Amino acid sequence: MKTDRVNKPSPPQRLAHAISAFAILCALCGVSTSASAQQDPAIISGGIGFLTTTNGGNTNYIPEARPVAVLPLGDHLQIETRATILSNFFHRTGDGYDHFTFKTMDYLQADVKAGSHATIVAGEFLTPFGTYNERLTQIWNQTFQDLPLIYGVGTMNTGSGLGGMVRGNVFANDRASVSYAAYYSANSTSGYFGAERSSGGQAQVYLPESGVEIGASYGRSLGAVHENFEGMHLWWQPVDTGFRFRSEFGRAPHAKGYWFETDYRLQQLGGGADSALGRLEPVFRMQQTFRDAPDNNDGLPFVNTKRADFGLDYHLPHEIRVHTSYGRQFSPDGNVNIWETSLVYRLLIPTWKSKH
């Protein structure tokens, strides 16, 4: 989820670059197919949605797609990429509607399996800080369509790094699993590969029996100003229930904040997950930020802010989901109501027929 801080090429250039990248990836699929009949087929997945949001009385209509491509190459290498393409239609006072289009490459990475406990990632990757950036920026995975207020903490403005990362599992058994990630990113002002010079990493412990995960993240911006970012996260999903609790705390040099959200799919109230009632999922998110000193670059609100969101999601058959939510944001700049709805579809298709 990049911001507009980086210099971008003109729209025609970006379109040509995007199409070229996609064409190269498709060509690689073809080369890979002919190279090995037993090769796992590449897949195209991701989410496509139509979102509306009314914030303080202003409504935006946003058709959005986040396609993901995964291309296995042999047993130890794969290439993955995800793009975000959206248009934002909004009402211009007294002059009908206007819109802008936003396109970016979220990540384009090569994953090299370096052993039982390590994978080397090279290219552009999602910054591993907290949980939201890597796990929940795909619109199919989101219970609320808005990013948390503290999303900017540790994600180095663009949400992506350009360089290398080592990640893996230290050990895993039936009682605990420990995993890690560490990265270094160079500075890049390229429109599709915008990144800040930075380094960081995270470690987390997951306890399968209780469904609890605790993790810590650290990031250091190495640009003109060196700054540290710290984060903690706690997730809890009790076994054999439809309940989930997710939370994060993040601290930047001049601000800090937290969010937590819960959702409960009503599958246990009778009929299972595919019943009319079991497809319902009430969701709730609370978040708060605290400003210690002015800072235009950390991405957090300029003033202390609280926000509560209540939502109801409905899981339709055939990979379609409906989201609705109401939120109220409180800050010294004024309180606002936020209404959101969205219709999201998940696609998952192979690029050719498997020989398995």
Next chain:
Amino acid sequence: MKSLEIITLGLAVSISALAAASSMPSAQSDSQSQAQSTSKLSRSSHPATPDRGQRVFQQNCARCHSAPENLGPSVSGAVARHMRVRANLSDADFRALLHFLNP
């Protein structure tokens, strides 16, 4: 610049059409495998039939998203490999997940 855009657009459309055409024959087999995977998921979600692959799926993949409806042999390999990196799966968990998705 304009000719470059037209060439790349034509190239992308051609390759996309080829990719779509090559995936069409698998539509029927995918619908069969979808039925198999659907029954597999509903069967394996029963707590009386614990399975390591199912546990791996529930503990790693299902914490962020539900199971895809159209899982089949054509997609399970790439899906499991994606999750191996994204969820930092161990080798044993990766193999169990792969077996669960494509027994």
